[in-house]
Amino acid sequence: MDVWGIREELYEIDRRIATVGYCCVVPDLYYRQGRIRHLFRDDDNRMMSLARLDEETRNKVLAPMRALSDEMAMSDTGALIEFFRGEEHVLDGMVGCVGYCMGGRHVLCAAGHYPEIFTASASLHGTFMITDEADSPHLLADRFRGELYCGYGADDPYTPPALVERMAEVFGRCAVEYRSEVHAGVAHGYALPDRDVFDARAAARDWEIILAMFRRRLQP
Numbered sequence: 001m002d003v004w005g006i007r008e009e010l011y012e013i014d015r016r017i018a019t020v021g022y023c024c025v026v027p028d029l030y031y032r033q034g035r036i037r038h039l040f041r042d043d044d045n046r047m048m049s050l051a052r053l054d055e056e057t058r059n060k061v062l063a064p065m066r067a068l069s070d071e072m073a074m075s076d077t078g079a080l081i082e083f084f085r086g087e088e089h090v091l092d093g094m095v096g097c098v099g100y101c102m103g104g105r106h107v108l109c110a111a112g113h114y115p116e117i118f119t120a121s122a123s124l125h126g127t128f129m130i131t132d133e134a135d136s137p138h139l140l141a142d143r144f145r146g147e148l149y150c151g152y153g154a155d156d157p158y159t160p161p162a163l164v165e166r167m168a169e170v171f172g173r174c175a176v177e178y179r180s181e182v183h184a185g186v187a188h189g190y191a192l193p194d195r196d197v198f199d200a201r202a203a204a205r206d207w208e209i210i211l212a213m214f215r216r217r218l219q220p
Contacts, residue, residue, distance in 0.1 A: 001029050002101035002192070003065045005036040009047070009194040017098070020211060022218070023090045025080055029073055029106075036064045046196040049189050065102055070135055073106045074113045081117055091220050094146065096120035098210065100192060104150070105129050105137055111148060111176070112140025119146025120217035122210045124191040126150065127158045130166055138167070144176035147213050151206045153186040153199075181205060 001010060006028045014024045030036040038061045040048045050058055084090050095117050099107035104126020111121045121144075123129065129150075130138045148171060152159045164182060171178035183190065183202035190199040191206055 001027060002099075002103050003050070003061060004038045004047075004101075005030055005064065007037060007039060009192060012193065013098075016207075017214075020214075022096070022214065023084065023087070025083075027076055027080060029068055029076055030064045032072065033064050033067060042196055044196075046198075047192070047194045049187070049195060049197050051188075052196070068102075070106070070109050070137070074109055077106075077110050077114065081114065093220050094119040094218050096122075096214050096218050098122045098124070099126065100124050101127055101189070108137035108140065108148075111145075112137060112143045115143045115145045120210075120213045121147070122149045122151070122206070122213070124151040124206055125153055125156055125159065125188050127188075129159075130163055130170070138170050141170050141174045141176070144171070144174055146217050147177045147179070149206075149209050149213055150178075150180040151191060151202070151209075152180060152182045153188055153190045153202070154182050154184045155186060156188040156190075158188055179209065181209065 006026060010026045014026050017024045040053060042048050050061060053061065081095065097107050097110050097118050104123030105128050107121045107123045108129055111118045130136055150167060152164055164180065168180065183199065186199040186202050187197045189195045189197045191203045192198060193203065
């Protein structure tokens with residue numbers, strides 16, 4: 001889940017993964033705060049990016065994210081793992097994870113907190129993946145296993161070239177197999193199909209890499 005909350009767009013992504021044989025869930029990480037839904041559409045009925053909203057509306061969108069801690073998200077991730085283990089039609093084995101925006105950060109947190117479980121992780125236009133704070137997820141890099149893929153937009157202010165280089169440096173010396181793509185001419189949010197900045201070519205490339213990674217790492 002990303003900063004906007006649960007919506008049909010995320011369920012459609014979930015269905016895409018399910019069509020190739022995986023059991024998938026879309027967690028509502030805002031459930032502690034009630035039913036949070038942010039849907040702002042332009043004249044072409046596309047979801048508007050944060051940068052196109054006025055300051056008051058942006059702060060309204062960001063408030064639930066600021067109230068959600070990594071600890072909460074990882075507690076919920078643990079509950080999801082237990083849920084899968086109790087489902088008779090779900091095969092035992094490794095788990096994959098895909099995250100957008102703030103979910104990209106949570107993907108890294110999950111790979112660090114549950115390294116024996118998550119072996120195929122993908123962060124797409126992730127945010128705050130490397131910070132100066134003690135809880136920066138990149139500090140868990142030594143615990144990562146399997147594979148990690150990061151998709152970046154060349155025009156994304158959250159992932160400037162210096163951060164992309166730093167990510168490669170951090171994960172390049174760890175046990176995880178790290179791969180990344182910087183998509184030219186695309187902005188933050190490019191991978192979301194209902195977004196005003198959606199880039200079909202970049203998103204298709206991400207899925208090519210992600211599903212190949214899933215086949216390598218998640219097959220029984």
